[in-house]
Amino acid sequence: DLPIVVTGAASGIGAAVAGLLTDAGAEVVGVDRSPARHGVARSVQADLGDPDSLAAAVAQLPRRIGSLFLCAGLSDGAAAPRRVVEVNFLGLRELVEQLAPRIARGGAVVSTTSAAGRGYRENAADVLGLVRTTGFADGRRWCEQHHGYLDRRGGYRISKEALVLYTKLRCWELMERQGVRINTVGPGVTDTPMLADSAKAHGAARLDALLAPVGRRATAEEQAQILLYLNSGWASFVTGQVIWSDGGRISTEEVAAL
Numbered sequence: 001d002l003p004i005v006v007t008g009a010a011s012g013i014g015a016a017v018a019g020l021l022t023d024a025g026a027e028v029v030g031v032d033r034s035p036a037r038h039g040v041a042r043s044v045q046a047d048l049g050d051p052d053s054l055a056a057a058v059a060q061l062p063r064r065i066g067s068l069f070l071c072a073g074l075s076d077g078a079a080a081p082r083r084v085v086e087v088n089f090l091g092l093r094e095l096v097e098q099l100a101p102r103i104a105r106g107g108a109v110v111s112t113t114s115a116a117g118r119g120y121r122e123n124a125a126d127v128l129g130l131v132r133t134t135g136f137a138d139g140r141r142w143c144e145q146h147h148g149y150l151d152r153r154g155g156y157r158i159s160k161e162a163l164v165l166y167t168k169l170r171c172w173e174l175m176e177r178q179g180v181r182i183n184t185v186g187p188g189v190t191d192t193p194m195l196a197d198s199a200k201a202h203g204a205a206r207l208d209a210l211l212a213p214v215g216r217r218a219t220a221e222e223q224a225q226i227l228l229y230l231n232s233g234w235a236s237f238v239t240g241q242v243i244w245s246d247g248g249r250i251s252t253e254e255v256a257a258l
């Protein structure tokens, strides 16, 4: 019955998560840079890519939390690579670290990586450097030192690979100390306002090419249901995992590479 915190609650997948949780009777506190108007009991406005704004938001959040959903994010078309990493990974990690002590035993952290993060193994030798930084400022320094790498690969993929690796590295201690699970969902192309920015960065044709084999975009609700599943008792033995909810795209690529 404790309140549930949802970032990105003003739009897309986060708004769908907030709506489903509220429909199920939960008290949802939304965190977003835009005000969340639907599906939340309370809306806290903050820029999660700015440590001062993030700290101010943390001060307004409940002292005890049932679970934490992390859906705020930016795509490559919306900002420079460093800013994308700051919002999608550094700010997200900072929020988890600051709120983790408040999450009740049996609760969960559930985030949205992306199908764009599927290269987390191949790129681990580089991206683990970012994941092992010790806080926001240290992470920002890593980005400055690796600006050529960020420019070459784009901030989005790096941020989403970092999130998968962080989920896997963090699960042990969260479980052992607190009985809290941490998992992430990797959506394929999903019909939300973010797609306009992705199309700007990569071209609409490239997004359409990613729809096979399912042949359509996911809805925000389809993604939200996977996030809710990972928070539920049905997933009580699942932690440190990524579920690729991508309509079959990644498996097809994996099979082709065998």
Ligand code: NAI
Residues within 6 Å of the ligand: 007, 008, 009, 010, 011, 012, 013, 014, 031, 032, 033, 034, 046, 047, 048, 049, 050, 071, 072, 073, 074, 075, 087, 112, 113, 114, 115, 116, 186, 187, 188, 189, 190, 191, 192, 193, 194, 195
């Ligand atoms: P969206 O653009 O509809 O919603 C993202 C929300 O995050 C917005 O409400 C926005 O205001 C908020 N946000 C962005 N930057 C912020 C910041 N600095 N501080 C606070 N809030 C901020 O996008 P969508 O599609 O719902 O994305 C949700 C998550 O799912 C993101 O992490 C995204 O990377 C991921 N995802 C989305 C896919 C898609 O095709 N739509 C595919 C794969 C992953």
